[in-house]
Amino acid sequence: MSELTKGFIRENPIFILMLGLCPSLAVSTQVVNALGMSVGVLFVLLGSNIMVSLLKNFIPEEVHIPAYIVIIATFVTLVDLLMQAYAPSLSKSLGVFVQLIVVNCIILGRAEAFASKNNVKDSIVDALSMGLGFFFGLTLISLIREVFGAGTITLFPMGSFDGVIEIPGLVNAPIRIISLSAGALLVVGYLKALFNWLSERPAKEAS
Amino acid sequence: MTSTVKKAGKLALICAISALLLGIINSVTEPIIAERKKIELQNALISLIEEGTPGAKEDLAEGIITSRYPIEGPGGWILDMTGKGYGGDLKILASYKPDGTVMDVVLMDNSETPGLGKKAEKSSYMDKFRGKGGSEPVPVSKDMIQESPDTITGATITFSAVANTVKEGSDYVKTLGDK
């Protein structure tokens, strides 16, 4: 169980491992983008972790990095094509960052650090943990940025609900800079400090 | 040496499988993507006119106007135009009566600032243009609109870009006459 939850705080990929920062910042202007991105990442992470750990004995040492890259890029392209076909507006607002999942350090980092050394089951747990941690982090950032920066929370349109929750008071005069690039960096900075504090606390309590 | 070739071969094999897989997926999704794009455009075009149907696309290279669609039925045109906004190009679709009166405008792709220029994506933003361009001029500066200049404070550039583009379209439609 702790393997699965470690990604939330203790080994949160964004805030503690500090990987995959670019997409976290770039697509976190709206909650819906963050959700979409997280799902994409989770999918790629799962797929590539499974493949890498399955093929770890097949892939020769000298070419293991290119091989991982090919595997990951395949899954990314899959996600990209599927999103374009079935979620075009999401695909548009995520822009090049879908394709950039490929370079995104988490996946490479995890493939190298974990999947290539472990069996399929552990790799899946790890992928889930990291993916959920990423999901958690990204949603947190986007929630803060959207609420303060735009005064709204944008989700999926469902039925008569157009997907946008407006925060009274903020929506008319949001702190717009929070939704811009400067705000993203500031928000992540303070969240990182918060996570530093959180991740140090259990150690203290234990002792 | 053989082991080197073998290693390269293994990588090639992985590449091959990937390429094959993606090729197949692509052949499935490509038509869907194309179809989606077409429907999206069609929906946008239909939403711009109250009656009649949009005709076939005709590519143009008249300044900012990239293509036009005749409105079959009552006549008039839908223009596909590109304006220069605050954050870059604005893709604008606008429908006109044959006399140049604006029926409707919609802002498509853009990279304006959320909360400022992005407000122009809302349909209500275009109220100030609807019905203008014929007898009344298209408002191109803040002073020319009475109701709610509030929506454009802090986003004058976006507003002028949209307004000037819509106006240019109107002028262009006027030159086409009743064709």
Place this chain on the structure above:
Amino acid sequence: MSYLGIIITYVFISNVILSQFLGLCPFIGVSKNVESALGMGFAVTFVMSIASLVTWAIYHMILLPLGLIYLQTIVFILIIAALVQLVEMVVQKYSPILYKALGIYLPLITTNCAVMGIALINVNSGYNVIESFTAGFSGGLGFLLAITLMSAVRVQMETEKVPRYLKDAPIAFISGGLMAMAFMAFDKALLNNLIG
């Protein structure tokens, strides 16, 4: 767009780090002292310029004619990975000094969003070959500028009494945020006014 326009755009207006969020991992990781920041900055500039050229060529000469755009991601990333390896070997072989200065940063570049990001942006913007190169080069310059400034700030912060949990990475992010705010002085309107 004119070449000057491209340079201003990618160095200031759409700075890869401060406004596009590309290459943040090395930006935070390698900006602890000025020397390595400079090394990383030059290495990125170097690789980004070449990668822009090569990916342009591959895209326009192979992928586009053969209708293989769906292989873009996979091909680009492989090219960049190979390129970085190649550059590393070439530099090591022909310029040990340069290798000493930049070599250790090269492996970090494969996993750097900025290189791949600029390659993708180039393709999406429909640049010609020289424009692509210029964009790649100035994207690198923008990275160099941002990471150098950041490293000087961080070195200065090392001897300030920064609250404990804000030390290091958080302070780097927040400083980056303040920098991004100042860089907002440069916007597209300024570019338009400046070069017509």
Place this chain on the structure above:
Amino acid sequence: MKEKIKITSSPQFHHPQSTSSIMWTVSLCLLPAGLWGIYMFGFRSLLVMAAAIIASVATEALLGLINKDKTVSDGSAFLTGLLIGFNMPPAVPIYVVVVASVFAIAVVKWTFGGLGANWMNPALAGRVFVFFSWTSGMTKWTLPHPGTIDAVSGPTPLGSLKTGLASLTPSVQGPLDLLSAEGVPVSYMDLFLGRIPGCIGEVSALLLILGGLVLIIRKIVNWEIVVSYLGSFALFVWVFGGFRYGTGLFTGDVLFHMLSGGLMLGALFMATDMVTSPLTSKGMIVYGIGCGFMTYLLRFFGSVPEGVSLAIIFMNIFVPLLNRAFQPEKFGMIAAEQEAGK
């Protein structure tokens, strides 16, 4: 003799100035310009200034409490608040002022460790933060109305210039001409005395210059920054400023640009914040020239009419680098190097 006598390290006596005396002296020198602003723009501007000062000082007190560091009395938070108030339009919503102050003190100053640790000017960063967030609230100007109660809004000279330039007719010879054509005529005297719309504290060039001179004489403000900033800006305006009016090189209206906007406030009181400016004279001169160039660039080409705040915080980024580049020359180093060379 005292029960317990003081034991300290040398030196045993000290220059009379201290951090707090400096901060309070600067505040005092700013006071006349602030009072002028209140006189010109009415009661509301007093409210704005008070809100800025109270919010800054309260934030400082709170964070000082958390960090176990009593720093309110050093006056720097008061000064930051005062300067934020100075940099606000009279009609700005109060919450904007409060956010600017809290951002300045909490984010820009205390995140880095409080007084002296920040590398960006808190007041200006606070202003820019709210400017980008609530652009419209930050660009609502009030016409000067000394003595009367009701405020009438009107554009600033630089703002009108910006709109006017967009549809320039060829007959206009310069900014003053253009402003008359736009229907908001001003004279150099209006600008000099401060009978124009603008931020509360920035309008009176006269009073700001007087205050600044006092500080320069007391060596609180570094003349290097002031001279290189104003000098380089004047030079750029003079050489290139005429282009927009089609009058060619060397025809820019230097006086107009020197007296308008927040330039005097910025150059005398804000670019000179010692915490966020370089340490050595050479560094200060380079920094000043950078500020001058950036102000010119943003005023003439930027999308916002006023470039001073952004110019200064942009140059703040370069200060740590400038401090590395321009170190003092060590005594005996020249000789030592020669020795080594031999």
Place this chain on the structure above:
Amino acid sequence: MDEILRIFWGFLSTVLFGGLLGLGLAVASKKLKVEKDETVEALENALPGLNCGSCGYAGCSSYAEAVAEKKDDDLSKCKPGGPESLAAIGKIMGIEVDLNATRMVAYVHCMGSNDKTSRSFEYEGLTDCNAASLLFGGSKDCKYGCLGLGSCINVCPANAIEKTGDGLVRVKPELCISCGKCVEICPNGVIRMIPEDADFIVACNSKDKGKDTKAKCSVGCIGCKICEKKFPEAGYKVQDNLSIIQYDNRGPGRADAVQKCPVKCIIPYAERKSNETMEVE
């Protein structure tokens, strides 16, 4: 048909590309093999990677290099790594390492809090013991005790030292990583390392003559030798007017000496560990 052709082209070009790449890399990696010493790499993995510098090297990897190149034969220099690192390093270098050595922790050998010691002047200046000790050895009349300004707190990488609030500092043994930095920085040498399982402590550092100590501090060791003489087997040794307790010699009478000490400067360690205050009755 078109579709299939395209898939074929994609297939072919990617295969070619991948093959060439693989070939290139495989060849290159052979040619550039000697890059990194395996031992160094293994050592780096065995070290915690904190780069704290407590080993005396620029960072973990330079220590690893020094060990690998046999420039340094002390394998236990990485204190933060603890026994695990030590064992791992030992294994790599083929040396058996004693894992059973008790952990050492720092201890501040002084109980002279503000109310128990005399002072003759008011010190004004840097909050730093080394700075204060330059001026008449600090404002406490006892020149051996803790100045309480916390130079040690500033250097401790583990945040293991805190001020007590009454002019002294104390080490939280559970956080101490035995790096010894505090011992080194303390101008008065009042911090010494003791084993984690210490039973008793002589909590004083004064080498002044008994009379002088008594005049300056109410809990200072006066070197009366009662502990040493009355309990000769208990492992107390008085040197330079100061009783030193020996931890490898814990003979009978150890605890009785605590009672007999006239100034009560011998205290049980366990008690000190859990108690916040300095009071020992």
Place this chain on the structure above:
Amino acid sequence: MKRLNTFPKGGIHPRDCKEASCDKVIQNASMSNTAVVPLSQHIGAPAECLVKKGDIVEEGQLLGKSGGFVSANIHSPVPGEVKEIKNIFLPNGISTPAVVIEMQGEFSRLGKAVPSIPWEGMSVEELTAKVSEMGIVGQGGATFPTHVKLAIPKGKTCEIFIINAVECEPYLTSDHRVMMEKGREVLEGIRIIQKILSPSRTVIGIEANKMDAVEHLDTLIKQSGLNMEVMPLQVKYPQGAEKNLIKAVTGKEVPSGKLPLELGVINANVGTCLSIYEAVVEDKPVIERVVTVSGGAIKNPSNLKARIGTSFRTLIEDCGGFSEEPAKIVAGGPMMGFTVYDLDTPVTKGTSGILALTDKEIKAARQTACLSCGRCLSSCPMGVNPTKIFKLIDNNMIDEAAEAGLMDCVECGSCAFMCPAHIPLVQGFRTGKKILRKNAMKKAGK
């Protein structure tokens, strides 16, 4: 008017506060009943004690013998009985053994006329031996044993001999008074050193706030046709610091980390010259010196000639005691001097002044964080970056601080004087240097 010479970089202009005592003729101070004579009144190894408790000593008898190459003899300032030898703290915060002598018996010199010894015929070796024997140490503040300074190593020559008569420390006027009242003796002392060093040029550097001394010495030199010149200098602290004085006089910079001899320069303080005169011509060891007693809390600021070992209390009482409660008692000048808490602290060879400063004078204020105002940089005469070095030391980055120029700092205090944040910069540098020394010793030990 021709601009006077000075050093170009850095320096400050504190109020000189010399008016209180600069016209006061040197008076003989009282002697306390007991003299406390520390065995380490100089830089270098302490002297080895030659007496023990109960010994009867004469005025001028050797108490301590030079304890190494860099060390100096210590003589008894008074006749009497050795009561004890105890450790005391000197104002510089260092603990040292001191001989406590209870005054009794007859003075062999005091009040007696001594014949002058003709020195022209003595050889250089004889002269240096005399300087060494009489325990002369520099009186400019550093208390470096003078015989060591005068023994020029082989291969080096002294081109220029500079007499440091700058007295740039505020309040202090002892050198000034010595020049006014003992001009002839000082010049004679300089001639003795000229014989030892045979420099091609001899310059007496005096700051322009002592123009009367400039004129006085100039007249005396002209009268006797001596081969030396007086050079008035602009008033700027710390002109008296060796390297800065050399820069002001010769325009040359002593390289970082090197001695003035590198440029062929040697310098000595006026008081040192007087001591040499007394040692050689009057055969008198260093048993007394001129001390300025001043400061806002002193009733009658004066210049006193005091025996070594006299307590500060005695001197202050000679000046009428305190007029108000002092905030600090300082040994030396206010810029480089040390505070003391014990009025029984004795006068030593290096005590140039005793100041009792009031709260109003010291301008104390709460320390705040550094404002990066740069005042410390622009005031530093050594061109180092005090704020940077201080912050590095504050963060335990001692090696980096050393690299940034910590060892170039002469602890003149200009930076800390100017610092509006009232940061004790100099204390930080001293601490840094201490730790650096400790680390170096540990390294050497290993």
